[in-house]
Amino acid sequence: MKALFFDGKPDLKELPEPVPERGEALIKVLLAGICNTDIEIVKGYMGFKGVMGHEFVGEVVDAEDTSWLGKRVVGEINIACGSCSLCKAGLQRHCPERTVLGILSKEGAFAEYLTLPLSNLHLVPENIPDEKAVFTEPLAAALQILEQIQVGPDDRVAVIGDGKLGLLIALVMHLHTGNLVVVGKHPEKLSILQASGITCLSVSEASERFSSSADKPEVVVEATGNPEGLRLALEWARPCGTVVLKSTFAEKPRVDLSPVVIKEITLVGSRCGPFPKALDILAEGKIDPRPLITSEYPLAQAEAALDEAMKKDSLKVVLRC
Amino acid sequence: MKALFFDGKPDLKELPEPVPERGEALIKVLLAGICNTDIEIVKGYMGFKGVMGHEFVGEVVDAEDTSWLGKRVVGEINIACGSCSLCKAGLQRHCPERTVLGILSKEGAFAEYLTLPLSNLHLVPENIPDEKAVFTEPLAAALQILEQIQVGPDDRVAVIGDGKLGLLIALVMHLHTGNLVVVGKHPEKLSILQASGITCLSVSEASERFSSSADKPEVVVEATGNPEGLRLALEWARPCGTVVLKSTFAEKPRVDLSPVVIKEITLVGSRCGPFPKALDILAEGKIDPRPLITSEYPLAQAEAALDEAMKKDSLKVVLRC
Numbered sequence: 001m002k003a004l005f006f007d008g009k010p011d012l013k014e015l016p017e018p019v020p021e022r023g024e025a026l027i028k029v030l031l032a033g034i035c036n037t038d039i040e041i042v043k044g045y046m047g048f049k050g051v052m053g054h055e056f057v058g059e060v061v062d063a064e065d066t067s068w069l070g071k072r073v074v075g076e077i078n079i080a081c082g083s084c085s086l087c088k089a090g091l092q093r094h095c096p097e098r099t100v101l102g103i104l105s106k107e108g109a110f111a112e113y114l115t116l117p118l119s120n121l122h123l124v125p126e127n128i129p130d131e132k133a134v135f136t137e138p139l140a141a142a143l144q145i146l147e148q149i150q151v152g153p154d155d156r157v158a159v160i161g162d163g164k165l166g167l168l169i170a171l172v173m174h175l176h177t178g179n180l181v182v183v184g185k186h187p188e189k190l191s192i193l194q195a196s197g198i199t200c201l202s203v204s205e206a207s208e209r210f211s212s213s214a215d216k217p218e219v220v221v222e223a224t225g226n227p228e229g230l231r232l233a234l235e236w237a238r239p240c241g242t243v244v245l246k247s248t249f250a251e252k253p254r255v256d257l258s259p260v261v262i263k264e265i266t267l268v269g270s271r272c273g274p275f276p277k278a279l280d281i282l283a284e285g286k287i288d289p290r291p292l293i294t295s296e297y298p299l300a301q302a303e304a305a306l307d308e309a310m311k312k313d314s315l316k317v318v319l320r321c
Numbered sequence: 322m323k324a325l326f327f328d329g330k331p332d333l334k335e336l337p338e339p340v341p342e343r344g345e346a347l348i349k350v351l352l353a354g355i356c357n358t359d360i361e362i363v364k365g366y367m368g369f370k371g372v373m374g375h376e377f378v379g380e381v382v383d384a385e386d387t388s389w390l391g392k393r394v395v396g397e398i399n400i401a402c403g404s405c406s407l408c409k410a411g412l413q414r415h416c417p418e419r420t421v422l423g424i425l426s427k428e429g430a431f432a433e434y435l436t437l438p439l440s441n442l443h444l445v446p447e448n449i450p451d452e453k454a455v456f457t458e459p460l461a462a463a464l465q466i467l468e469q470i471q472v473g474p475d476d477r478v479a480v481i482g483d484g485k486l487g488l489l490i491a492l493v494m495h496l497h498t499g500n501l502v503v504v505g506k507h508p509e510k511l512s513i514l515q516a517s518g519i520t521c522l523s524v525s526e527a528s529e530r531f532s533s534s535a536d537k538p539e540v541v542v543e544a545t546g547n548p549e550g551l552r553l554a555l556e557w558a559r560p561c562g563t564v565v566l567k568s569t570f571a572e573k574p575r576v577d578l579s580p581v582v583i584k585e586i587t588l589v590g591s592r593c594g595p596f597p598k599a600l601d602i603l604a605e606g607k608i609d610p611r612p613l614i615t616s617e618y619p620l621a622q623a624e625a626a627l628d629e630a631m632k633k634d635s636l637k638v639v640l641r642c
Contacts, residue, residue: 085535086534094585213406213407214406239412248578253576254574261591262592267589268587269582
């Protein structure tokens, strides 16, 4: 099968089809999405070697439990041991023995086929087309914020960053508060949000808006992936407010953490989230992420797709597998 | 009156007695404590110029409301405007217009007299001697952690740092959990905690103890004031756990914040706390902070006292005013 393999650089290869281990299904990938984490992996993040990719929608083509055959599925990316103290405490996504699809010791989704444990799979309702379903994983990551903090209808929320994840977070937050502001640098990306009636500001506009303490947001979500975004988040957040840290930084940033203490800010790290809730939102049509797809490539052109995804004006690039 | 004045360097001066403004009391300082923040101020923190000091116990010698005269008091250090949106929301300690005793635009406590609004004062119960009462402010700061996070009797808690504040935090945490570990580098300081039955470990012992995820603490309090302490806190904390950041860093540290996101840690900045609760604990004798006093100086030797407080093996140095 064709697969985009990473070993220092991304390389489209012919590889043998993966063989499901006990409890695993073999899945024919239909559509896969390129995430910023994939781009970080190309830069050396996690020291990953193997088939890249973790966002996908596919069809089960082999499984011990034959009721899964032919079913359209999405899959949780963390594969836990199931027996350690964290797994037993319900923290499977934090299992220290875990592998992670296309990120840590597990062959990924930029391929014709992948394998995952049946326990990681979720059926995709029929009314969700592949182009929406492929967003389940990042939408779940956006929804994770609401598993960690409460956002009420009058809460002032700011999202910093207009990348793929920032936009999904904004769409999610817009469902929960009428006081959302999104701060970004790319008018064409922000226009997707403005079409949903979301207020979008430039950094200088936001700095002015948030200069008075009466207007500072209770919640700021940092989704830029750079230290300047974190600095702004700490500056803009209301005293005793919450800053959600959604993106990892490739290198150790030099950050002035004094505002965290002086303003008594709660900084919440947030990663993967609940697939069932993401599927519900997609099935109910509350969020349509398809405007975020800026281009589609066949798997055979995966290297070009990765180059495209790295461009500043790209949002979601998908691979037809 | 004598006062320790800071203007680039600490200088014992003869200054006129302060004159209370409307709503303020004139207080004769009895005993004052030297805090790490005072040492940071000597290094240039906050760009403060004026009479240093914010931890004190004193006696009211002048006030419009004469019922305060002769009363022994401690005083909250943040002087709020009382009318902004944060003050109205109960966040007076975060008032953007605030002055702070001996820290920000308000003459401090290393003096024979100081002034504070009556609304900042708390009566000291008779059974609390001055040597305990002088710890009210830092004990309140330690207690603030419990205003922000919940600690149950079985929760694993680690406190990193065996300085003045670290020890007070440890004594407070010991009242709430039987699973406390304090990590420090100074056996003679840790011995104060060991006398109360608290488990104390060196950094290498703690690294070994917390290497297995089953033993990682749910809560880690960082009270070392250096970036290495924060690095260890993020490493040791359980996934989805809480790291409390209690000390400000003089400079911007280079910190790898990836663990915050990957482990979904909640980082809680924590500053000043509730005086009434601190006074209750001192009155009930639940905590006796006096073993933390390593030396006492008369106000006339305040410069020598500050030098003493800067020594590695010092804990609380107090000034008899």
